[in-house]
Every structure is written in C-alpha cells, then in structure tokens.
Amino acid sequence: MVVKQTVNIDSCKALTRENMATNRAASKRKLEKVEQNGKNNALTAQNGAEESDEEDYLQTISDVDSSDQEGDQSGSDESEGELENIDEDNTEDSSDADSEEGENESDDGEEEDDSDVEEEDENEEENDSEDKSDLEWESDASSEDDAENLLKNVKKVTKTKVKSQDSTLATESNESASEEHLDPSKSINSKDSKDSNVQGTSKDEYESGDTSDEEDIRNTVGNIPMNWYDEYPHLGYDWDGKPIMKPKTGDTLDFFLKRMEDPNFFRTVKDPQTGQDVVLSDRDVELIKRLQSGQIPDAAFDDTAPWVEYFTSDVMKTPLRKFPEHKRSFLPSKSEAAKVSKYVHALKMGWMKTRSELAEEQRKKREKNFYMLWGADDNSVEEMRRIENHLPAPKRHLPGHAESYNPPAEYLLDKEELRQWKKCQETPWKRKIHFVPQKYKSLREVPSYPRYIRERFLRCLDLYMCPRALKMKLMIEPEDLVPKLPSPRDLQPFPTTMSMVYEGHTDMVRCITVDPKGQFMISGSDDLTIKVWEVSTGRCLRTINVGGVVRSVCWCPNQALSIVAVAADRKLLLINPGVGDSLVIAKTDLLLKEEPEDSSVIPERVKAAVQWEQAKDEEWASGIRVVINHFKEIKQVTWHGRGDYFATVMPEGIHRSVVIHQLSKRRSQVPFSRSKGLVQCVLFHPVQPMLFVATQRNIRVYDLLKQEMVKKLSTLSRWVSSMAIHPGGDNLLVGTYDRKMMWFDLDLSTSPYQTLRLHGTAVRGVAYHKRYPLFASGSDDRSVIVSHGMVYNDLLKNPLIVPLKRLQYHEPNNDFGIFDVIFHPTQPWVFSAGSDKTIRLYS
C-alpha cells in the first residue's frame, strides 16, 4: 500500500515536472500516463492546469475529466447504496470518492491523504518559484523533504482523530471532512476530488506567506450575495463553466443526529461559496475564542511589554536639527487664513454648510413636514408680544388699616357689624371685608393666619386664570367713517347766504321759474296769482290773477318766445309775462293771437281730457294768451328743451295722467294708454327725445321716437316728489317725500348711484344748475341744501357729490317748508319758494 502511494507520489512529481516544462509533447505523454494512472493523476493534472494557464492543455484535461466523471458517476451509482448513511455531510464529489475507495481501510485513506498533501506542498513550492523559468531537481528534492515532514504531522493528527472516532463511523469521509476544516478557504478543489488531496495543503498556506491570491476561487460567480442562488440547485460555476451543485442538506433529524454524535459539530461552519461544511481547526477556534474574549488575537503578542518611547514629548535641550526654525513656522499661515476666511464667509452666507448642518438638512428632508394648522406660523409673534405688550399680573389688593394687627377703633367691628358679617356666612362675597379685624397688643401676639394657605392659593389662581389677551379698544371717530371729500372752500362758488327776499304773495308760494336770461322770475302761489319779479332788486313787476291755485309754472326755454306755462287748477295757461325783449313779446302775441288751422281729427280720448281755448279779451289783457282746459287738476307742467312741446301731469287722470301738448299746432296727445301708477311728475330729456315719468316708486324712461320704455329706475322709496335732470342728460336727481334724495347715474345702473338723506323731512323740490356743478334740494324743514355735484366727462369717473351748505331762512308758517327750488340760469344763485309766502334768493 505504501509502495503504491509512493508510486503515486512519484507520478505526481513527474507530472509536476512536466507541468513546469509546459511542453506540449510532454503533456501528451502525461495524458497517456494519466489515462493509465486513473483519476488520481487526472486530478493532479488538473491541479497543474490550474497553475499553468495553458488553455489547450486545460481543454484536454477537461475532456478527460468529463470522460472520467462519467465513469465515476456510474461507479458511484453502484456504491451509493452502501455508503448513504455514512457520509451525509460530504459533497457529492467526496461521496463519489468515498464510494470508490470506501472499501479501503482507513489507513490506506490516510496515506493517500498524506501523499496528497505532500503533492500540494510541492505545488505550492512551484507556485512560489513560478517566475523562474527552470526548475531544478534539487529544489524539488528539498520540497520532497518538506512534504514528508508535513506528511508525518498530518498523519499524527489524523491518527488521533481516528482514535477518538467511533469505529463504525470512522470512515474516510469523516477524515476528509476533518481535514477540510483545516482550511475552509481551500476545502475542496474540484467536484471530482475523489482523493480530496488538496485539503491537506491548507496548513501550509500561511507558512508560505502568501495568502492574497489564495482565495477560494473555485466558484467563479465572484463576490456576490450568495442568496441569489437560493432558488437554484447550484451555487455558481466552476472554472469549466459547470454549475457547482449545492450539497445535500439533511433534514432536521440528520441535523439532530449530527449534533448529538459529531464531536466536531461545534466547529463546523458552512462555506457560503460552496455550500459545504467546513470544520474549523483548533487554531481557528482558539483565534475566535480570543477575539470573542476581547484579547489580542495573536497569542504571541505581549501586551505587557515595556513601552519604548521613540519620540518623547520632552523638549530636548539641543534641537534635532541644526538650523533654527524658520520664522514662518511661528506665524499663522496667510494662505491658510485666507482659505479659512473664505470658508467662514461661505458658511456665513450659507454657500457652504458644515457637516452637522448638512446632516440636519438631510434629516429634515427625510422627516415629514408638519404645518401648524391652527397656530400662528411662528412663535416669534407670541414671544414678541410678551415683550412688547407685556401683560402685568393682576395687582394684589393692598392691605389697609383694617388688616393691621392694631387697627384704629373705627375699623373694629361692633356687634351689629359683626352680626351682619356673620349673617353672610353662605355668601361671603357679599361681605365688605372678608375677615374680622382684630386688635392685638403687640405683633408678637398675632396668631398664625388660618386663611394663609387659602389666600395664597387664590392668588395663584388669580395669576393662573388672568386673561392672557389684551383687550383691544378700537376707537373709531365718526368722522373717520365719512369718506374724504374736498373742502367746500375749494368748491366755490356756491350760494352761502340769503341775499334777497321776494315778498308780495299773500299765500304759500308753490312754484317758481326763472327766465332763460336770469333777469326775471315768476312765482305761482296759492293766492291764485302769479307774480313777475326782477331778480336783482326783488321788485315785483307784475301780478297776474290766474283764477286758480298755481301748482306749477314753467318758463318756455325758447328765447324767441315770451311764454310762461302756468298750471292753475284744471287750466293750463300760456301767459305772456310781458317782460324782457319787447320785440319778442310782440312777436309772441302775434303768434298766439290767431288759432292755427287744425284739420286733424282729435281722438275722443284726448278731446275728453284736454281742450285748447283762446284767451278771452279780459284774460288777454292780463297776459293770458291760451287756455288749455284739462279734465283733472294739473300738478305739473314742464317744457321740452326746444320750447314747442310741453307736458302736463294730472295725478288723478289715471290712464290719461300725462298729456303732451304741442304749442305750434295747438294739439295734445295722451302718450300712455295705461297708467303704471300714480304719476307724480314727468321730465323731458334735455337733448334726446326721451321722457322720464315718475310714479310713486319708480321712474320709467320712455323713448318718444320708438314709443317704448327704455329703462325703469327703482327708487326704493315710497313716494317720489320731484325730479331734475342734469343738463348733460346722464344724471337724474329725484326727491322723495320720505326724506331722501337720490342721484341716478343713468349710464351706471337703474338703482340710485347715491342716496342722500340730508333733510329731516319730505323733500319737495330738487334742481340742477345749468352751468355750475351744483344741485339743491328744498324740503319741508324749511331748508335748502346746496350740494356740489360734479359730473365728469370721463365715463370711468363717478360723479362727485359733496353737500355744501344748508340754507334755512324761511320762516315757519305751517307744516310745509319749501315747495320749490330753482337755480339762476347763469349765476350760482338759488331760489326757494316757501310756505311763508316769500321767495328767497341765496347767493
């Protein structure tokens, strides 16, 4: 057996030698040998192949291998049945090897192993001297000696193992396993390592002093997580590209048995690269133990050896160097300072961040952001409030004389007071003082205060319950709420004082009108007369009896005619006042003297309502030229801007309450077939053919050409009294009996642009000035209020309305105050007709 082994070894040697020679011919020859010598040789050959990088050769070997393997497989199949329960932990390869040499005695196996080890050593030797082109036999011989030494060692080890092993289980497999663990990294070289000769070599690995290249590279998958192969039956690929199959894993029973029976179980670990079990050597175990116990792994290291201080901290008397230190070594480096300042600046500006800041940022980024939904965004507000709006703690009630230990006598309670005090037992808050003042001779005699704790507690409560909010007192002056308006001083001229009183009427003056030039004024009164006044002097020039209560007068705007329309009860009189241009007066008389031929048929509906009539002689003498009889009382008469048409209003006329008359043709028409309400007043648009009809609550705007309603203005008031239209025609002023005055911007909306509640009582008259931006209103409170009402040409600019002056000069007469207001056509003067029988002029 021994001989055989040596032969084996020799053959190995020979092989190795040939290996080194890397001669193709030799390799061929060797191949032949391998074939002769069987698997053992083949393995060696492969070993050699590993060392040399000759592909061709490798190829051949692998070919051989594969053929061998097949043979092996067949062989192993036969023997498996016998060996199954013996070598469970072994890999397939080893099991194959076992199966082939299972019958061999353990000694034999050992010998084989030894030889393997030796051979490996040789290999190692050769590896070391790889660079050398030639290998000498001498060196080989020396290595042979080494190998033999080693062999002995191994033998010794194995023998001891064998002794300890159970006889039945002391198989080669166990041995191989025990040898495997000697070097886990080099446990098994190939799957067909039947003789597992490599395992023995691990011992030499560290001795050879080179470990870095000796990593287990049987598995070629590289440094990857091995769990990638969890799902596969193999563990990776060997150098030949063949999958490395996972070793069989036993079930729990096997595991248990092994744990119970295998004395090396505790030092058996699994190699993740190959999946095989590796039994750690004693040295490894010891190393691990040392590591675990926190000792220095190297047992040989003497950690208690005396410390040799190579460089001392002591300043030596003579410098180490001959020359003195350079000056700059004492000075701080300028470039470094510049760099540092640069960094500091960058840090300050936030361009650069310290590691802690970056970490903080990272942390913040990772963290979820939470937002204060109900709280303030930042606490600084609250913090600042504590400083700025400091809330002082509630003050303590200062002790008075009653609290004194020696109060004056008047503070001491007498009997009655004491009884009173005690009566309030249930309602202590009703007591004047919450304690009974008591007198002591000296402070020393004052007993401890029984309510002390209680009072302290209450004080604490006071502090705790003190409202933490400042009571904000909002002081709003009423003036602040009023929009800023220009000062009346800047809006001059406007009437500021009464300048003239026109006295003469014997009853209330209901209506006034001023001639287009502004020289004369006509007033109509309840004393059944109209009076013609000279504006500048207050002189009454004429008085014309009209035989009825004059409710409305209106001067014809046509300056070529001298006509005033006077509404006296049911009659409308066209009167030539006889003032002004005598030529015009004469012409007017001439014009009105003759009734024009009227061929048109007047509808019955109109005829019933209105009849034109030439003035009788006595009437003519008094200035009346034409009489238009109406069927109801006329409340208002108004001229169209041209002076040919005029409209009369009879509020009781129901469906025929508005009549439009044409002077030139002496014709009348009733424009509205159905009344929409009680018509209060009507008004012609100054430039467009439009008619404003005010009922009690609404104002309707009719287009006279198209004969349709254009607009309906809602006043939101109960009873409209009067209307005035701005000379521009886009703004309407409406006075109502419910004390309001409304300014409508017709372009803006159908509801009032502004509602003025300036008067305390019903507004009876409103008027616009023709030239100045003024409007005025007269009411039953006997006051005229003059306001500035600027209308801008810019359509985007709303009218500016500023109440300017209240003029209250009329004397109280009855419940009425002012009936009518009208502006002078050219001057900033306003007239008011009052119930005190006077007309007043304000300038």
Added chain:
Amino acid sequence: MASTQESGTGQVQIRFTTKQEQYAVPDLPFAVPAGINSNELNVLLNELLKEGRSDITSVDFDFLVCGEFLRQPLNDLLEERNVSFEDVIDVEYVEQHPTPEPMDCLMHDDWVSAVHVRNGWILTGCYDNTLHIWSKTGTHHLTIPGHSGPVKAVAWVSLTPTVGSFVSVSHDQTAMLWKWNIEDNSVDCIHVCRGHERSLECVSVNHNSTLMATGGWDTLLKIWTTSMLDTSSAASHSTGDSDETEIKRAKVESNSKSHIKTPIMTLKGHKEAISSVVWTDNQELATSSWDHTLRLWDAELGGIKSEIAGNKSFFDMSHSSLNRTVITASADRHIRLYDLRSTEGSLVKSTFTSHSQWVQSVKWSTTDEHLFISGAHDSQVLLWDSRSPKAPLFNLEGHEDKVMCVDWSNPRYMVSGGADKTVRIFKSRHAPSKNGTEGEKEEL
C-alpha cells in the same frame, strides 16, 4: 409778569405829522403807552395845539398809522402790521371828517332806482316809469312820465341856469334824452335812443358831455351822441304850468314828437348784463357786468382795452378821476377797490366790508380821493375812507328798505334813493379842497 407789564404799560415813541398846516405841532417824538387809542391821542394832540396857540378850539382828529386809520389800541394795529415797537412811529393826523347832516327826505310814489345830482338839481328815476326833478332844498319841480318801464338810470348831460338836459334809461329798452327848460319848467324828450334789445341798466355821460354810453341786459354797450342838433327844429310843446301847485306834471308827447336816435357805436364783448358803465376819460369807458368781469373799452377805436375778472357779478362801479381807481359793488357784501391800470399782482387792492347784504351802488367823492359812499340792500348808506377798510366813517341812516342808488356828484350832497320810495339827502360839511369850492360856485 414782566411781559404783561410790558404789554400793559409799555411805551412806544410816536411822532405827529400832518398835512394840514394850521394844525402843525413840533416834530418831536413822544413816548406814549402802547395801548393808546385814538381818543387819547386826540386829547394829547389838542393839548399840544393849545400850548402853541391859545386861540384854537379843540378839534377832533383821525390818526393814520401805517396808512390805516387807528380804530383800535395802537399796539394791536402795530402787531397786526408787524411794526417794531422800538421804532419811532409816525402818526399822521387829519381833521376828522365832520358828521354828515341829514338834510332832506324826498318822498316818491315808487321805488327810486336812480338818482343824479348836478349843482342844485336832483334828478331821480322811479319804478313807476317816471322821472322827477327836485331842487336841493327839497322842492319837487317836475314829474316826467315817458318811459313805459321802470327807469333804471338817469344822468345829467348838461345844466345851465336856464336850460338843462339829461338822459334816462329804462326797462322799456330805450334811453331818452330830455331837455328841460328851467325857467318855464317844461321838459321835452328830444331823442329816444333805440337799439337795445333788452332792458337797459346804466348810462353814463362823458366828461365833456358829448357822448353817452348805455348798457343793459342785451350785453351790448352802446355809445350815443348827446347832441340835440337834429331836434332843435322840433319845437317843444310841453307846457310848463308853473301856476300849478307843487307837483307839476309835464305833458310830453314824446313818441310822436321826439326823434329816434341810433347808436354811433355798439361794443360787444360782455357775456351777461352790463350793470354799470363809467367814462374814465373822454374816450375811455369802463364797464362792469354780471359775467364777473370789468372791462376797459376804447370808445374811439371801439375795442376792449383790458379785462379784469372777479369772483362775483358786479352790480355797480365808480371811477375816481382823483386817484384813478375803481370801486365796485358786487353780489356779496364787499366793496372792492380795483386799479384798472395794473394787471399784475392781486387785482383787488382793498376790500371794504361792513354791509350785510348785497351792495347795490357805490360812488366816489369828486373832491376827496379817499372818500366814497355806498348803498346796499341792508338799507344802509355808508361813508367810507379808503384807508379804513374795516369800518366805515359814518353810517348815513335813514332808509328803511333796500338802497338802490347813491350819488355824490355834488360834493356837498350825498344823495341816496331806495325801495322805501324816498331819496335821502345828507349834507357833507367837509369841503376843504378846490373842487368843492368849484362845485359850490357852480351851484351858486
């Protein structure tokens, strides 16, 4: 304490000056209390005068400090004018204007809207379309109907002891030129001046009585000649019934007999009624209008010379040939003094405020460059000195209704007419200057 003492008993140094030589005092500064008023100054000055000459009786003086009458304690005025108390203050004194004496009250049938005095004759125009001629003694000489509308202005054109001519304007759009024969107390309408389209408001005759100008509500200023040559042939048929008692009514068939006169010039420019017109020169006119302007016209060339805009409608104006300035009455209670020659700076040189209603009429004195009278709707006639803008010199009481016209053409008589249907005459006793004597001479 010290300061109050100072203000209370502080002294100022004053020096009396005067332009009236008979009242001259030595040119020495006097230390007087700062709070001295005009009465105390008056006493002091009289004492000084008596020192020099014992024969003089006490005279009342007015004191002018900084060109203004002293109507309050001296220190108040000085503070107001920002004058240092440490300087010697010149106090000019003038003999106080003697109080005008109410002389007569001429009763009319209707409102008196116009009055003009020439020598001893008072011509008035009434709202009952009549003109009246009164003597200075208050006797009614003539009632002249003729107008068909209220008379708004009258003016004497010429007056000789035997014959006088005058013009009147009225609401009936005409101006009438009348000739009055004093001896047989007959009056003729020589010319009816037609051309205005609306009521006339004012008339003015130029200084040499050759031209007259009228203005009215038709905004036109028309210039007419006053010559009566055309009508010399037209015999005056008016009968002067001197036998009749006091009120004499001239019978005038004006329309049939008088000739119609047309204007020689029509000046257009005002936008509203012309309220008054005055000749500032023989060929220069000034007008005031309701359109808030004063205009200066050249009657020769027929154009506007200059224009001054005011804030209110003007109702009347008066031009003084002595100081060449104009006072105006407008639609407020102020009288304003304008200088038509200056166009820069503030146009209103001075404002006189004491009336409480519209001032209707103003008139400069023809003899004193500082004095004027004004009549207003508050039924007051006030005599003003232009150096005393806050308070008038005298209030000529008497009227019970609106004063509509004042006249001071004769320096001896201040005449005013009003809505109380009276003309009130105040006698001005102050006639020191040459003009006054002239006037008196004329009158005589």
